[in-house]
Amino acid sequence: KAGVTQTPRYLIKTRGQQVTLSCSPISGHRSVSWYQQTPGQGLQFLFEYFSETQRNKGNFPGRFSGRQFSNSRSEMNVSTLELGDSALYLCASSLLDEQFFGPGTRLTVL
Amino acid sequence: GDSVTQMEGPVTLSEEAFLTINCTYTATGYPSLFWYVQYPGEGLQLLLKATKADDKGSNKGFEATYRKETTSFHLEKGSVQVSDSAVYFCAPASGGSYIPTFGRGTSLIVHP
Numbered sequence: 001k002a003g004v005t006q007t008p009r010y011l012i013k014t015r016g017q018q019v020t021l022s023c024s025p026i027s028g029h030r031s032v033s034w035y036q037q038t039p040g041q042g043l044q045f046l047f048e049y050f051s052e053t054q055r056n057k058g059n060f061p062g063r064f065s066g067r068q069f070s071n072s073r074s075e076m077n078v079s080t081l082e083l084g085d086s087a088l089y090l091c092a093s094s095l096l097d098e099q100f101f102g103p104g105t106r107l108t109v110l
Numbered sequence: 111g112d113s114v115t116q117m118e119g120p121v122t123l124s125e126e127a128f129l130t131i132n133c134t135y136t137a138t139g140y141p142s143l144f145w146y147v148q149y150p151g152e153g154l155q156l157l158l159k160a161t162k163a164d165d166k167g168s169n170k171g172f173e174a175t176y177r178k179e180t181t182s183f184h185l186e187k188g189s190v191q192v193s194d195s196a197v198y199f200c201a202p203a204s205g206g207s208y209i210p211t212f213g214r215g216t217s218l219i220v221h222p
Contacts, residue, residue, distance in 0.1 A: 043215070
């Protein structure tokens with residue numbers, strides 16, 4: 001069974017730009033969650049989508065948004081990038097109570 | 111909301127040493143408890159879990175027991191290997207959607 005895939009794996013952007021990250025969950029998983037991981041703040045929950053609806057949301061500004069498609073694939077978008085948005089963005093899919101993580105997208109904002 | 115306190119790392123051990131990584135949590139109700147592991151350059155993987163009081167989760171020689179009275183879920187391994195070097199995250203998950211709240215992570219370094 002294929003695992004969670006994330007594209008791209010690495011991304012370099014400049015301040016003020018926007019970025020879209022993609023996540024393909026494990027087949028059959030309808031829940032997709034996004035996390036931001038930084039050395040300073042650790043692993044922080046961004047949002048969760050289930051059946052194309054945002055079901056849970058973390059404490060991030062509105063510049064961070066996401067969506068989920070009918071095939072459960074998910075995208076997250078960050079607009080007006082700031083230097084502090086540099087992080088590893090992790091996507092996880094789940095069926096019940098276990099989260100299965102992708103390898104992450106490393107975003108660097110210059 | 112839920113919160114987690116993990117011992118700060120890095121924890122540095124020699125191969126075959128005994129490992130304990132402490133974790134205490136606060137959560138609403140009776141959460142499920144998880145340990146995840148992150149190897150260098152990878153995403154997190156579920157290591158083990160326990161879903162009710164006194165349950166013991168175990169995997170790959172690691173164990174942790176759900177202690178409701180002390181709200182703890184300490185991770186132990188009797189004999190660590192170099193390949194266990196990674197960052198370990200404790201995470202309770204409450205509520206119907208089981209979104210885990212992650213601790214800061216504890217880095218483990220095992221020397222040959």
